[in-house]
Amino acid sequence: MLSVIQNLSKKTQTIKAELQEDIQAVFDRDPAARNTLEVLLTYPGVHALLIHRVAHSMWQHNNKGLARFVSFGNRFLTGIEIHPAAKIGRRFFIDHGMGVVIGETAEIGDDVTLYHGVTLGGVSLNEGKRHPTLEDGVVVGAGAKVLGGFTVGKYAKIGSNAVVVKEVPAGATMVGSAARLIHDKAKAEQMGLDSLANNGVTPADDYIEKTIIEKTTDAEQIKSVEKTSINTSATNEEDCNKIKLEQAGVFHQYGIDPNTPDPVAMTFIKMLEHIRQSEARLDELQSAMCKLDPTFCKKHYTKLDVSDLDAVDPQFFMEDEL
16 A cells, blocks of 8 residues: 555656646746746647647556547647557647647757747558657747658757658758649540549550550551550550559558659759769860870869759769769
8 A cells, every 4th residue: 555655646646747847848938938827728739749748648558548548638628639559758748739640750958949830750551660750959830741750850940831851950940832843734634544643543554555555646656555465664644644644553551652753953963964074074185185285284164063063962972973
């Protein structure tokens, strides 16, 4: 009996200490907070954190059904949805809070701040680590989406409405959206898929073949398409689009695939490659000119250095040297 009372006393002291830290975190990060009573009664972020700790304890003690019910009540009362399995550190602060979603495998360190509309979501249906890990001191702005099982380094900042799908180094600041045109809606609909090509339905081969033939007006090309199997290498742009759409016919939560290459970045890489090839040709031309006129080689021109191109990954220039 005495041990039970002692354990209860320790838990009470722990809860009290955590609550004091949570309240102090509000005062440290929200200048609108005026007094402790106001924070306890009117801050949904504090309420959501307290209820989550109860639900998380139930989840750890294998009362998962009851934990999910408590989590559901938490969302109903505060507008904040936190899966009971999510791991949250100390002095966690959710400002305003409405619309915040924290997934099952999310992990949050100490002194992390989230604003309203933040999603810590997953982009995979596989079991295991699907949601992000936010290390100590991370700040995530209003409406930002952090999607995937990667790590956001210590004291990193994610701007409002940013969409982050890849790992963030410590101390970095991330802004902007990753949205790019990946699939053309009209072509996707012609292939029997939606504009995101993620409904999990792949059109039948005979339908795709018929579509390609209808698009081909030349009689000789029609015969060629009829003789060529759908699984062979694509010989025109329509075939390439078809194969890409077939490969993309899988489900992605939130309509985004973190493995999709950024077309703008790819365009710059191709342009830089073309410039590098042109420079190599000019070097060859200069060597030929020097043989004809030795004084031509005495002229010196300043060349660009990798350090002058801050927006380009130096690794790109080092690939040929390795």
